Amino acid sequence: MKVNPNYDSREKLLELYNKPLLELVFEAATIHRQYHNPREVQMSSLLSIKTGGCSEDCGYCPQAARYSTNVEAHKLMTVDSVIEQAKNAKANGSSRLCMGAAWREVRDNKDFDNVIEMVQAVNDLEMEVCCTLGMMNEDQAVRLKNAGLFAYNHNLDSSKEFYGDVISTREYEDRLNTIDNARKAGITVCSGGIIGMGEAVEDRIGLLMSYMEMETPPESIPINALVAVEGTPLEDQKPIEQWEMIRMVATTRIAFPESVVRLSAGRTKMNMEGQALCFMAGASSIFAGDKLLTTPNPEFNEDKEMFDILGLIPKAAFADGEKPVTIPDEKILERKRKEAERKAEVEAASAKAKEEGFEPRKITIA
Ligand code: SF4
Numbered sequence: 001m002k003v004n005p006n007y008d009s010r011e012k013l014l015e016l017y018n019k020p021l022l023e024l025v026f027e028a029a030t031i032h033r034q035y036h037n038p039r040e041v042q043m044s045s046l047l048s049i050k051t052g053g054c055s056e057d058c059g060y061c062p063q064a065a066r067y068s069t070n071v072e073a074h075k076l077m078t079v080d081s082v083i084e085q086a087k088n089a090k091a092n093g094s095s096r097l098c099m100g101a102a103w104r105e106v107r108d109n110k111d112f113d114n115v116i117e118m119v120q121a122v123n124d125l126e127m128e129v130c131c132t133l134g135m136m137n138e139d140q141a142v143r144l145k146n147a148g149l150f151a152y153n154h155n156l157d158s159s160k161e162f163y164g165d166v167i168s169t170r171e172y173e174d175r176l177n178t179i180d181n182a183r184k185a186g187i188t189v190c191s192g193g194i195i196g197m198g199e200a201v202e203d204r205i206g207l208l209m210s211y212m213e214m215e216t217p218p219e220s221i222p223i224n225a226l227v228a229v230e231g232t233p234l235e236d237q238k239p240i241e242q243w244e245m246i247r248m249v250a251t252t253r254i255a256f257p258e259s260v261v262r263l264s265a266g267r268t269k270m271n272m273e274g275q276a277l278c279f280m281a282g283a284s285s286i287f288a289g290d291k292l293l294t295t296p297n298p299e300f301n302e303d304k305e306m307f308d309i310l311g312l313i314p315k316a317a318f319a320d321g322e323k324p325v326t327i328p329d330e331k332i333l334e335r336k337r338k339e340a341e342r343k344a345e346v347e348a349a350s351a352k353a354k355e356e357g358f359e360p361r362k363i364t365i366a
Pocket of ligand 1: 054055056057058061062063064101102103104134
């Protein structure tokens with residue numbers, strides 16, 4: 001993954017961001033055409049596999065347990081229902097499924113085993129699988145990689161300087177460590193930010209600088225506009241102008257010519273013309289489906305109409321990297337072996353009891 005050597009400092013990036021808008025879009029469009037097919041836009045779906053009840057305090061997030069929002073907490077979805085949703089997303093044109101769980105961090109428990117099975121199953125459907133599960137260590141990253149995970153999403157959200165104004169329950173450094181763990185396991189990185197949280201333009205540039213300073217910048221950079229949700233500390237933030245979104249997309253495209261820039265949350269506040277300028281400026285992915293985790297998003301049909309009008313075509317899965325090979329998960333195999341042994345023992349004991357003439361005791365309730 002390359003960075004653009006012409007914009008490798010804060011000053012140069014800030015100057016770029018503040019260029020006259022159409023000049024900026026033209027430069028971004030020119031670079032976009034050198035590295036990507038400008039008609040292709042990937043449709044991705046985001047599925048909340050475990051909703052709400054999160055112990056963190058991210059100021060923008062309605063899933064944090066400490067805020068009173070109208071998000072209802074749900075436990076982890078079953079593997080079968082995830083497969084059903086994935087098939088539905090694929091039938092509607094999505095080539096990537098991002099599964100999000102509202103966890104502070106991954107824990108080595110049955111829920112994580114189930115996520116491993118979900119990753120395997122969705123990878124088998126020939127879709128790119130991305131997960132966003134909070135912080136994770138290197139061993140957990142390796143298990144996800146072996147399950148067939150294509151990308152791990154872990155957003156830096158904003159600049160290091162502004163981060164503490166929005167989140168206090170973990171450090172910027174923790175985020176960088178998780179990204180590093182995904183990288184070490186050979187998983188591609190999806191990491192981006194949110195604009196409109198009250199940050200200065202310098203913080204948007206600071207976010208991009210964090211990626212510039214990485215040995216390998218993210219393959220995928222989602223750009224979100226805050227969706228201010230009632231009950232969260234950021235509920236009163238004014239929506240940003242769509243021009244700011246276009247500027248941020250264009251600046252990101254120019255700074256990271258090879259990465260996929262994803263036009264993510266906040267599209268419902270943009271009109272089609274604004275989104276068209278984002279595609280022109282290098283956005284090559286959208287999230288499709290009427291929900292983005294818990295916030296509203298345009299419906300599949302509206303996006304299909306937009307694609308027709310703008311002459312966009314959905315990008316196929318694995319256009320930017322090979323499909324991961326699934327390796328059987330030792331921990332799950334071990335658990336299944338033990339479960340099968342236990343079942344066999346119980347069956348043998350009950351067969352023996354029958355042979356010896358023991359009948360189960362009948363309890364009569366008067
Ligand atoms: S953004 Fe993620 S970590 Fe933060 S509160 Fe929401 S679910 Fe929890």
